[in-house]
Amino acid sequence: MSSTQQNFAGCGDREGKMGIVKVRDLIYEYIRRDEEGNVEGITTAVDDVSLDIRQGEFVAVLGHNGSGKSTLAKHLNAILYPTEGTVWVDGKDTKDDAAVWDIRQTAGMVFQNPDNQIIGQVVEEDVGFGPENMGVPTKEIWERVEESLKAVGMYQYRKYSPNKLSGGQKQRVSIAGVIAMHPKCIVLDEPTAMLDPQGRREVIRAVRALNDVERITVILITHYMEEVIYADRVYVMDKGRIALQGTPREVFSEVEKLKELRLDVPQVTLLAHELRREGFPMPKGVLTDQEFLEALEHCVSAVM
Amino acid sequence: MLRDITLGQYYQAESVIHRLDPRVKLGTTVLFIISLFAFDGFWGYGVAALFLGIVIKLSKVPFKFMVKGMKSIVFLLSVTVIFNLFLTPGEPLVQIWKLSITREGVRLAVLLSIRLGFLIIGSSVMTLTTTPNQLTDGLERMLRPLNKMRVPVHEIAMMMSIALRFIPILMEETDKIMKAQLARCADFESGNLVRRAKSLVPLLVPLFISAFRRANDLAMAMEARCYRGGDHRTRMKPLHYEKRDYIAYLIVIGYLVAGVAAGKLIPVLLGGVVL
Amino acid sequence: MPIILDKVSHIYGEDTTMPVRALDNVSLVLPDGQFIGLIGHTGSGKSTLVQHLNGLMKATSGAIYFNGEDIDSDGFDRKMLRARVGLVFQYPEHQLFETDVFSDVCFGPKNLGLSKKEIDLRAYEALKLVGLEDDYFYQSPFDLSGGQKRRVAIAGVLAMKPDVLILDEPTAGLDPRGRDEILDQIARLKQETGITVVLVSHSMDDVAKYVDRIIVMNKGRVLYDDEPKEVFKRYRELEAVGLAAPQVTYIMKALREKGYDVSDEATTIGEAREEIKNYFARLVAARKERQGAEDA
Numbered sequence: 001m002s003s004t005q006q007n008f009a010g011c012g013d014r015e016g017k018m019g020i021v022k023v024r025d026l027i028y029e030y031i032r033r034d035e036e037g038n039v040e041g042i043t044t045a046v047d048d049v050s051l052d053i054r055q056g057e058f059v060a061v062l063g064h065n066g067s068g069k070s071t072l073a074k075h076l077n078a079i080l081y082p083t084e085g086t087v088w089v090d091g092k093d094t095k096d097d098a099a100v101w102d103i104r105q106t107a108g109m110v111f112q113n114p115d116n117q118i119i120g121q122v123v124e125e126d127v128g129f130g131p132e133n134m135g136v137p138t139k140e141i142w143e144r145v146e147e148s149l150k151a152v153g154m155y156q157y158r159k160y161s162p163n164k165l166s167g168g169q170k171q172r173v174s175i176a177g178v179i180a181m182h183p184k185c186i187v188l189d190e191p192t193a194m195l196d197p198q199g200r201r202e203v204i205r206a207v208r209a210l211n212d213v214e215r216i217t218v219i220l221i222t223h224y225m226e227e228v229i230y231a232d233r234v235y236v237m238d239k240g241r242i243a244l245q246g247t248p249r250e251v252f253s254e255v256e257k258l259k260e261l262r263l264d265v266p267q268v269t270l271l272a273h274e275l276r277r278e279g280f281p282m283p284k285g286v287l288t289d290q291e292f293l294e295a296l297e298h299c300v301s302a303v304m
Numbered sequence: 305m306l307r308d309i310t311l312g313q314y315y316q317a318e319s320v321i322h323r324l325d326p327r328v329k330l331g332t333t334v335l336f337i338i339s340l341f342a343f344d345g346f347w348g349y350g351v352a353a354l355f356l357g358i359v360i361k362l363s364k365v366p367f368k369f370m371v372k373g374m375k376s377i378v379f380l381l382s383v384t385v386i387f388n389l390f391l392t393p394g395e396p397l398v399q400i401w402k403l404s405i406t407r408e409g410v411r412l413a414v415l416l417s418i419r420l421g422f423l424i425i426g427s428s429v430m431t432l433t434t435t436p437n438q439l440t441d442g443l444e445r446m447l448r449p450l451n452k453m454r455v456p457v458h459e460i461a462m463m464m465s466i467a468l469r470f471i472p473i474l475m476e477e478t479d480k481i482m483k484a485q486l487a488r489c490a491d492f493e494s495g496n497l498v499r500r501a502k503s504l505v506p507l508l509v510p511l512f513i514s515a516f517r518r519a520n521d522l523a524m525a526m527e528a529r530c531y532r533g534g535d536h537r538t539r540m541k542p543l544h545y546e547k548r549d550y551i552a553y554l555i556v557i558g559y560l561v562a563g564v565a566a567g568k569l570i571p572v573l574l575g576g577v578v579l
Numbered sequence: 580m581p582i583i584l585d586k587v588s589h590i591y592g593e594d595t596t597m598p599v600r601a602l603d604n605v606s607l608v609l610p611d612g613q614f615i616g617l618i619g620h621t622g623s624g625k626s627t628l629v630q631h632l633n634g635l636m637k638a639t640s641g642a643i644y645f646n647g648e649d650i651d652s653d654g655f656d657r658k659m660l661r662a663r664v665g666l667v668f669q670y671p672e673h674q675l676f677e678t679d680v681f682s683d684v685c686f687g688p689k690n691l692g693l694s695k696k697e698i699d700l701r702a703y704e705a706l707k708l709v710g711l712e713d714d715y716f717y718q719s720p721f722d723l724s725g726g727q728k729r730r731v732a733i734a735g736v737l738a739m740k741p742d743v744l745i746l747d748e749p750t751a752g753l754d755p756r757g758r759d760e761i762l763d764q765i766a767r768l769k770q771e772t773g774i775t776v777v778l779v780s781h782s783m784d785d786v787a788k789y790v791d792r793i794i795v796m797n798k799g800r801v802l803y804d805d806e807p808k809e810v811f812k813r814y815r816e817l818e819a820v821g822l823a824a825p826q827v828t829y830i831m832k833a834l835r836e837k838g839y840d841v842s843d844e845a846t847t848i849g850e851a852r853e854e855i856k857n858y859f860a861r862l863v864a865a866r867k868e869r870q871g872a873e874d875a
Contacts, residue, residue: 116521128540264755489690509676
């Protein structure tokens, strides 16, 4: 990923001290109440999380349902504010009321349910919604809508009603709606959880293209393992904390640990892992079929 | 099927009616409705029918889409027709037991069905040829003077627009929940009124929960996309009148004059034959 | 109670300009006690098909027989059919409405007009079958986790004691562990009750491990109907219709193409592991033999 690093070097941050997103000691608590409104207890959804994300990175956040990953994501867009700790987006503290709109523009957000985030009755009107809110001049809105729809491959559907689209197409429209705001960073909160495999592939392809071609920082929240193997870095969350982090290869080496965290690994990784346990000289963290085949070649030469 | 309701359902087509400024269409619809009550006699309605027919033809929307909207008011329509038919005093035509159908009753019943029918079809033409966004934009602009009286015009327009977007989604959802409860042997059809009302609980509770969840999600999605009310917004499709819009206004005025004239003049020309 | 479909077609919007043929001449036999996977991508007709099995949708043409009786004939008890053929919809937790879990599960049996005792008994058994602990019985279903809600909703259908249980995408939206737990639970209840289970899914990976028959739908037609390994042999054709064989199948094919003497019929991780282990055992044995021969 030399291009990514180049981009990072080029963003003028000489000391390298502040990436696009910086989270320090974030704690988020909410109070549970019973039906009469009495306090039942306090739930800590995010518990002492710190992370740094550099401009142009593709970062995945994995975790089972209820691990706190969505709560974390909502902090990056100033939808939720930390109970303790601080979140900076592009150098701005999300607690600063004056910066809220800048932050929401810098870190765009795509949510899980494709039906509940499309506002427009026509695809192009929906994509124009963000720029309209930002006060972008009319002519430029049209340019942005066109380029964003093209970036996710939905331009030919610009006159369609969102109700006529498949789930994957709707999510690509949602992504276009965010890109049209020209964010530096896009946070996707389980964008594929409600899609079929075809839709999932479409969305992930669009997201990867944004990262590769447009150099937009991507933070992908998911529980599908196949989607994170292209990430530069992976954080795994559990009980509001970061339980594991590293490159996909490093993270997927921890098969047992991932299973403990209610997660999974790709089938090929699992097969390699099981063979390894049987005494095969397999490396840890095999991610693709190709790697598996090569590893097995080595096993063959070892016994021959 | 619940999805058959056409009100608020945009029909995509390329036509001059589609391209008209929404304010023209809104204004025309209002004038058309007023005209239905202002015109007197059947010649006026003849002109209204002609006008409506031409607009439908120009809109390129299949006629059956307009008629679909009528289905929902058939009941209302038949009640009013029956009431008018029997309860209007005047010169009796037919006597059935103690009820009599009067000449005036027939006249009123026919007039009413025409008025209501044209009203529904006329507004359907507007909603079918105008995207809800354009419609709310148009309303917002037309009602802007009310802003000075502290009426939250933009917010109302936005609420309408969102309501329209979610109608088909909630319809589908209702369908789904209904089927799910039917699969658990729920019975929505038999029993007296109280039982039937009670049988709707398993349908309505999940539906409300879902609607609230969606509303919550949507509010969050809108905030995430920097929505903060109407003040700083620009427009992707700002409204400004084109030549065709002025022509349309002229045609509407022409229609009104023709309608009134037809109602007043033709009967006179025909020697005072009042239908 | 076998279900037989005889040339069933369903056309949406028959009287419109754009009729959609959602089911096209589908003939199937679902005998007692099978564990069936019904696979197809979105819009392949699989959801339409299952709604025909319990009479929620009516075939445009063709006939469906439940236990030998035509379900469209006059006097056929459709309410009974819905109880005997239990259908769990996608995201079934969205149908929950009662104030506590137990009452919600009682809804189905109550509609069948059973006695209070029988209703309670069935609800209890159903909740046990889906593996929900007693602690949750009197909680609000809305306070449960996603996986638990789904169990409650499945119990709501099981409480009617169906002979056939159809689950439409029972794992949608669950995390990997949640998915495995639900599928394992379904496999277990299949084993305990012996009822017919139809698992509707678009994921081959999910069903390969559990079912003994796979029906692949495409464009409203039955494309394949066979044992899993026979179906997965057609992986190229499956890809052409937007589906795929389990990833393991691809690995095994690739190995064979590279000249490894392994069977490419493995569809689960376990089978693949054993296959590879056996292959290496043969390699080692061959090497020993060779060495033995050289030594001699």
